[in-house]
Amino acid sequence: MSESLIRRPRHGRHWWHGDTTGLRLARHSLTLVALAVVLVPFADLAVLTRDPWAELGRIAQGLAWPAWGRLESPLEALGLTVAVALWGTLGGIVLGFPLALLFAHSRLVRAGCAFVRAIHELFWALLFLQVFGLSAATALMALAIPYAGIFAKVYAEILEQIPAAPSDALPQGAGRLSRFLYAELPLAWTRLAAYTRYRFECALRASVLLGFVGLPTLGFQLETAFREGRYHEAGAVLWLFYLLIASLPWWGHRRMIPLLALGGALLLGPWPALEGGLLWRFVSQDIWPPALLEGDWRGLIAWLARIPDLGPAIGNTLLLGLLGSVGALLVALTLWPLACRHFGNPATRLAGRGLLVFLRSTPELMLAFFFLLLLGPSLLPAWLALALHNGALIAFLVARHADAITPGMPGINATGRLAYELLPRLYPGMLALLYYRAEVILRETAILGMLGVATLGYYIDANFEYLMFDVAFFLLLVTAALNIAVDALSRRLRPQETAIIDDPCQR
Amino acid sequence: MAGEPCRPLVAFEAEDLGHGNQVVLSRLSLALYPGERVALLGPSGAGKSTLLGALRRRLDDSAAWCPQQHGLVPQLAVYHNVYMGRLTEHSTLANLWNLVRPLAGPWREVSELCDALGLTGLMRRPVGRLSGGQRQRVAIARALYQQRELFLGDEPVASVDPHQALRLLALIEARHATLVIALHQRELALSHFDRVWGLRDGRLVIDAPTHELTLADLDGLYPDADASAETPREDRSLPMPDPEALPCARGRP
Numbered sequence: 113m114s115e116s117l118i119r120r121p122r123h124g125r126h127w128w129h130g131d132t133t134g135l136r137l138a139r140h141s142l143t144l145v146a147l148a149v150v151l152v153p154f155a156d157l158a159v160l161t162r163d164p165w166a167e168l169g170r171i172a173q174g175l176a177w178p179a180w181g182r183l184e185s186p187l188e189a190l191g192l193t194v195a196v197a198l199w200g201t202l203g204g205i206v207l208g209f210p211l212a213l214l215f216a217h218s219r220l221v222r223a224g225c226a227f228v229r230a231i232h233e234l235f236w237a238l239l240f241l242q243v244f245g246l247s248a249a250t251a252l253m254a255l256a257i258p259y260a261g262i263f264a265k266v267y268a269e270i271l272e273q274i275p276a277a278p279s280d281a282l283p284q285g286a287g288r289l290s291r292f293l294y295a296e297l298p299l300a301w302t303r304l305a306a307y308t309r310y311r312f313e314c315a316l317r318a319s320v321l322l323g324f325v326g327l328p329t330l331g332f333q334l335e336t337a338f339r340e341g342r343y344h345e346a347g348a349v350l351w352l353f354y355l356l357i358a359s360l361p362w363w364g365h366r367r368m369i370p371l372l373a374l375g376g377a378l379l380l381g382p383w384p385a386l387e388g389g390l391l392w393r394f395v396s397q398d399i400w401p402p403a404l405l406e407g408d409w410r411g412l413i414a415w416l417a418r419i420p421d422l423g424p425a426i427g428n429t430l431l432l433g434l435l436g437s438v439g440a441l442l443v444a445l446t447l448w449p450l451a452c453r454h455f456g457n458p459a460t461r462l463a464g465r466g467l468l469v470f471l472r473s474t475p476e477l478m479l480a481f482f483f484l485l486l487l488g489p490s491l492l493p494a495w496l497a498l499a500l501h502n503g504a505l506i507a508f509l510v511a512r513h514a515d516a517i518t519p520g521m522p523g524i525n526a527t528g529r530l531a532y533e534l535l536p537r538l539y540p541g542m543l544a545l546l547y548y549r550a551e552v553i554l555r556e557t558a559i560l561g562m563l564g565v566a567t568l569g570y571y572i573d574a575n576f577e578y579l580m581f582d583v584a585f586f587l588l589l590v591t592a593a594l595n596i597a598v599d600a601l602s603r604r605l606r607p608q609e610t611a612i613i614d615d616p617c618q619r
Numbered sequence: 620m621a622g623e624p625c626r627p628l629v630a631f632e633a634e635d636l637g638h639g640n641q642v643v644l645s646r647l648s649l650a651l652y653p654g655e656r657v658a659l660l661g662p663s664g665a666g667k668s669t670l671l672g673a674l675r676r677r678l679d680d681s682a683a684w685c686p687q688q689h690g691l692v693p694q695l696a697v698y699h700n701v702y703m704g705r706l707t708e709h710s711t712l713a714n715l716w717n718l719v720r721p722l723a724g725p726w727r728e729v730s731e732l733c734d735a736l737g738l739t740g741l742m743r744r745p746v747g748r749l750s751g752g753q754r755q756r757v758a759i760a761r762a763l764y765q766q767r768e769l770f771l772g773d774e775p776v777a778s779v780d781p782h783q784a785l786r787l788l789a790l791i792e793a794r795h796a797t798l799v800i801a802l803h804q805r806e807l808a809l810s811h812f813d814r815v816w817g818l819r820d821g822r823l824v825i826d827a828p829t830h831e832l833t834l835a836d837l838d839g840l841y842p843d844a845d846a847s848a849e850t851p852r853e854d855r856s857l858p859m860p861d862p863e864a865l866p867c868a869r870g871r872p
Binding site: 181277278279280281282283284285287289290291294298299301302475481 | 680684686688689690691692693694695701703704705707711713714751761765780803815
């Protein structure tokens with residue numbers, strides 16, 4: 113006691129010992145960065161191509177002079193992309209909404225939703241591809257099933273957050289459905305609609321990506337053109353995609369949806385000839401290890417031992433997830449002032465905003481593909497892609513949040529504004545958002561494997577290719593378990609007490 | 620009215636009221652008799668809403684309820700918000716259809732109420748686009764639409780001008796035999812009610828007929844500036860949030 117009376121507050125030493133929010137978050141972030149720095153040597157970050165700059169030049173040329181004329185039926189691919197995204201989302205709503213109502217009450221529903229969410233759209237596509245072939249059914253189910261899980265969770269969260277007063281004010285004994293329709297749904301409607309809209313945008317990106325596994329959406333042409341080095345065509349497809357995203361507010365208007373849905377339904381196809389026997393064999397036999405079906409435990413262990421490089425694959429996946437998250441944090445910290453009204457002039461802001469929108473609407477897989485061509489197959493292109501895409505996404509949200517802040521001291525210079533006025537207010541939200549993205553980033557790391565990065569996804573893709581469905585399915589389960597674990601961990605680590613920017617409508 | 624011969628509608632005898640484990644009103648004793656018009660006074664956070672909530676639970680279906688913050692759904696039209704007062708009296712199917720196309724009978728009744736409350740022509744307007752005073756009247760309309768013997772109102776005339784407050788109180792009195800209304804206007808309490816319940820710091824400190832009370836007695840309920848450092852027990856002093864911003868609560872577990 114007497115000692116503590118003598119002790120004076122010391123300046124400069126042990127400054128990191130405080131327990132204010134700012135210091136805690138700073139320690140938190142620095143630990144994260146330090147962890148990433150320590151683990152970087154374990155990552156394979158070699159640049160494998162000989163002349164990346166020449167390749168970059170050719171790609172830039174392709175983007176600058178897109179060869180529109182050489183595209184094969186681009187409108188059909190475009191239409192199919194939209195149709196798949198729209199019907200996939202609708203399917204997700206139809207399946208997800210009832211689940212959202214059960215979400216809070218049933219552990220089984222929550223677990224099921226976590227499982228279907230944890231597997232990326234592309235992996236679902238790979239799975240259904242084996243049964244339904246290159247058909248509309250594969251594409252729709254690949255979107256609808258994970259989206260059902262996502263909708264269930266987010267809708268449930270939104271419904272949980274509506275004010276209780278209107279429902280309390282109802283006369284006692286009002287029926288459940290009446291109560292829901294009068295005092296709950298109208299209150300949540302705006303946010304439900306906003307989130308559904310956002311998800312539809314994601315579905316558009318995912319629908320393009322489905323081309324990478326061979327479904328005839330825009331991504332198919334993009335992938336072939338890129339792989340074969342026809343960059344002018346690839347540029348044309350990319351521009352088409354950006355135009356599609358940018359013009360979404362016009363063609364994606366609420367009133368247009370019935371028309372789009374109807375038109376899309378006609379475009380969807382081909383439909384598979386469903387063979388019940390085949391489907392049943394796939395579900396009951398193909399995806400399970402034979403030893404398990406026979407109840408031969410020793411055989412099962414031998415089967416497990418034969419799975420190649422499981423440890424390194426999991427390690428790579430986690431490492432890439434961590435590096436991607438830390439990279440995204442650094443990218444977000446660097447980029448957000450570019451698009452914020454408190455800094456620069458209108459021209460720089462326009463450019464900054466353009467850059468962020470560009471990085472954010474380009475799917476990670478496409479970015480990774482691009483870096484892969486530049487740098488060769490290592491973790492590096494995947495890391496860059498994840499950091500840039502997710503960092504830009506976070507930066508965009510942070511900048512929008514910052515725009516709403518009015519600094520208390522108007523005359524302060526730019527650095528002061530950044531360090532004293534804005535960052536202290538924004539950083540907690542930024543970190544929280546990053547922790548949410550960590551789950552998404554991990555999901556993406558797995559699919560980057562399809563480009564040859566040695567994550568779990570690489571082995572899943574390879575095993576599907578060799579028709580080793582049992583191994584592929586097992587790896588899918590491992591991926592899902594990993595994602596669920598990381599999601600739980602990041603939820604625990606996420607700063608809790610702070611005002612959070614994180615709004616499901618914007619994820 | 621002491622020594623009323625008939626049985627009380629509801630009576631508390633040394634009961635603790637609160638939410639969950641937190642006791643807001645401790646050892647409360649009071650009774651409400653039929654035909655009584657009671658003004659409930661007290662500073663914000665004294666437990667008025669808790670008491671009204673407890674009365675509502677006891678009285679169940681016999682009380683019309685006009686909550687603080689109104690409990691309106693900003694996205695729905697005035698008509699639907701008023702209709703919600705009698706949601707239980709129609710089948711789910713009828714309620715559902717009513718959202719698509721108003722039922723003829725309720726529409727007629729609600730429009731009569733709206734005329735009486737100065738909401739003519741606003742029946743189809745979303746409540747979110749109304750002014751504060753208009754919303755207050757919608758909340759009262761909903762309570763009146765329930766057509767009960769008894770009216771429980773948590774500051775139903777808080778955000779209207781004094782003249783309108785008088786008119787609204789008269790309307791409420793005309794349609795209900797028994798009233799319990801929380802308010803802040805002490806003069807109104809003395810001029811329009813039979814009895815005053817005064818709460819302070821979670822205790823019932825006044826329970827007397829109005830003719831025995833003076834404004835000075837009522838002033839005693841409100842802690843003066845020195846005591847204002849006390850923290851309120853309930854956070855009921857917040858202004859009515861903007862309905863547009865309502866459904867966007869943040870922060871997840």
